[in-house]
Amino acid sequence: MTALEFSYVLQEMSKQLRPFAYRLTKDSEDANDLLQETVLKAYTNREKFSDGTNLKAWLYTIMKNTFITNYQRMVRRNTFIDTTDNLHFINSTDNLAENLAHSSFAMKDINEAIAKLEDAYKTPFLMHFRGFKYHEIAEKLNIPIGTVKNRIHIARKDLKGMLKSYASKY
Structure with missing residues (x-):
């Protein structure tokens, strides 16, 4: 499949990927970003796609993996590490004490x-x-x-x- 053909098929498939992106992110702007990132990754790695295999499944896998990677990156970015001697994770829930007043x-x-x-x-x-x-x-x-x-x-x-x-x- 030529780059032009791949680009055309990718553009057609992106219409089907948008609802899946929205289901993952639950936000239209984030869904558009995820879709754009997925299409970019698919296009740059088009030589890894084998003709005759399921392109739709390949794209869904790229999207799902991209979403998971971005989510893990965001969680790591929001984890603060205390650099004192006892090295606690600030947002760690290992030793969480609640007074249960809300309940x-x-x-x-x-x-x-x-x-x-x-x-x-x-x-x-x-x-x-x-x-x-x-x-x-x-x-x-x-x-x-x-x-x-x-x-x-x-x-x-x-x-x-x-x-x-x-x-x-x-």
Whole structure:
């Protein structure tokens, strides 16, 4: 395959690579950078590509490896090393002590949110939370199993709405 043909095929394939780049980076600018870097690496290493093999898979592999390398480089760059005698990694989680204050606030908020649920939704939800199976809840409350599943689903949805401030924290 000539350089011109390879360039044309690479340009066509880049349209298919863009969604994968976005899934990896979760940011459109970073996805564009990753795509550009992948295309550049593929073009500069085009002699390593064997005709008759799967170009798409080759490009996806280049992109994935480039993303992993960039991520590892970023993590290393953000790791600070203390040069005192004991040589600790500042962002090391080996000896992490937490006072768990945030969890007591969260549990208080969760319990308050559960208390706000209507009894029709709260009872099946709490039974399921405590380990009861759907069919056991249905028998105990004398309601169809589909109703049990629906009420648990609605309770979860309502709780998720009431506790959305915790969505990105945990």
